[in-house]
Amino acid sequence: MNETITLLGLESSCDDTAAAVVRLSDGRGTILSSVVAGQTELHAAFGGVVPEIAARAHVEKIDLCVEAALEQAGLGLGDIDGIAVTAGPGLIGGVLAGVMCAKGLSAATGLPLIGVNHLAGHALTPRLTDALSFPYLMLLVSGGHCQFLIARAPDRFTRLGGTIDDAPGEAFDKTAKLLGLPQPGGPMVEVAARDGDPKRFRFPRPLLDRPGSDMSFSGLKTALLRVRDQLVDEKGGLTVQDRADLCAGFQAAVADVLAEKARRAIADYLSDAPAEPVLAVAGGVAANATIRAALEQVCHATCLRFVAPPLALCTDNAAMIAWAGIERFRLGLFDGPDLAARPRWPLDLSQPALVGSGKKGAKA
Ligand code: KG4
Ligand code: ZN
Numbered sequence: 001m002n003e004t005i006t007l008l009g010l011e012s013s014c015d016d017t018a019a020a021v022v023r024l025s026d027g028r029g030t031i032l033s034s035v036v037a038g039q040t041e042l043h044a045a046f047g048g049v050v051p052e053i054a055a056r057a058h059v060e061k062i063d064l065c066v067e068a069a070l071e072q073a074g075l076g077l078g079d080i081d082g083i084a085v086t087a088g089p090g091l092i093g094g095v096l097a098g099v100m101c102a103k104g105l106s107a108a109t110g111l112p113l114i115g116v117n118h119l120a121g122h123a124l125t126p127r128l129t130d131a132l133s134f135p136y137l138m139l140l141v142s143g144g145h146c147q148f149l150i151a152r153a154p155d156r157f158t159r160l161g162g163t164i165d166d167a168p169g170e171a172f173d174k175t176a177k178l179l180g181l182p183q184p185g186g187p188m189v190e191v192a193a194r195d196g197d198p199k200r201f202r203f204p205r206p207l208l209d210r211p212g213s214d215m216s217f218s219g220l221k222t223a224l225l226r227v228r229d230q231l232v233d234e235k236g237g238l239t240v241q242d243r244a245d246l247c248a249g250f251q252a253a254v255a256d257v258l259a260e261k262a263r264r265a266i267a268d269y270l271s272d273a274p275a276e277p278v279l280a281v282a283g284g285v286a287a288n289a290t291i292r293a294a295l296e297q298v299c300h301a302t303c304l305r306f307v308a309p310p311l312a313l314c315t316d317n318a319a320m321i322a323w324a325g326i327e328r329f330r331l332g333l334f335d336g337p338d339l340a341a342r343p344r345w346p347l348d349l350s351q352p353a354l355v356g357s358g359k360k361g362a363k364a
Contacts, residue, residue: 010318062097085101085114086121089118114328122145125323136307137277146215154330203250207257208257227246259297
């Protein structure tokens with residue numbers, strides 16, 4: 001197929017303002033530019049993302065990101081075939097900032113507008129990076145999301161399970177906070193855990209006694225808090241070794257839960273008899289070497305290929321939105337000026353809504 005489609009993508013659903021230009025040609029996607037303006041320092045003093053501050057920063061930055069993305073791609077709006085934008089799920093003020101910008105660009109240029117589900121953006125990324133064929137199994141595991149999905153088509157996903165409370169990234173961040181480590185906590189906990197004994201403290205593996213691939217991570221940090229307080233009571237404080245052992249024990253518990261739930265999700269997925277079975281991951285937590293190794297081992301044991309896109313494409317970015325937009329464009333799925341910004345937008349409407357709410361707002 002020689003179809004060439006070039007899309008501008010916009011992302012603003014949490015604390016990253018992003019714009020990117022992606023081109024499909026000869027059946028393969030190429031990222032021509034990808035600009036991400038983070039907001040970490042704006043929220044640092046508050047210990048989490050403040051929705052109003054995030055929304056204001058998106059409004060201030062989004063058009064600058066669009067300009068930079070076009071410039072880095074060496075293109076003008078006249079070279080673009082359409083505008084894709086995250087229309088949810090996420091923090092509503094931020095999503096609105098992106099959707100309004102995209103609508104303005106579309107109205108001014110006459111280019112088609114395509115509303116993209118942020119989770120679909122993550123879930124379709126392995127098709128951009130590794131040209132995966134449907135159906136493939138996907139684990140989204142970040143500070144805001146945690147779910148197993150079977151990706152069947154650009155607009156068709158089956159959710160096999162998800163967290164019923166915290167996302168693992170949130171649990172890592174809260175653990176870091178409890179142990180006095182800086183944010184974002186995930187990488188800090190991982191570094192501290194390297195010198196730790198994962199067996200000294202045995203943390204719970206929640207929901208393993210229940211069938212299916214739903215997960216729960218909020219009890220883990222409560223268990224960690226209890227052990228920390230007990231150590232402080234006994235010894236008046238934590239040693240470097242205590243902290244390392246707590247981090248290692250916590251990380252091992254998260255890795256065990258994800259690995260066991262992955263085994264179950266894989267069994268469900270394999271019942272479809274996919275021609276080329278694959279487990280792909282996305283999200284910041286997929287950067288964790290222990291978790292990645294646990295998932296790789298499960299894939300090895302079940303004869304699945306393991307695919308992890310480069311980290312910059314696993315975390316929030318607009319290239320994934322432009323690519324998901326291209327997938328919708330090819331199917332003729334366009335939106336009008338009435339495109340709505342949606343705080344919640346489950347990918348699989350046949351499943352009950354997830355009740356948790358992460359740093360990105362509702363978990364969908
Ligand atoms: O995908 P991401 O950048 O943003 C969200 O969509 O949330 O993921 C960020 C999350 C944070 O909670 C961060 O602590 C966690 O991913 N994270 C990690 C690691 N690197 C980032 N968690 C565990 N180990 C890591 N190495
Ligand atoms: Zn995300």
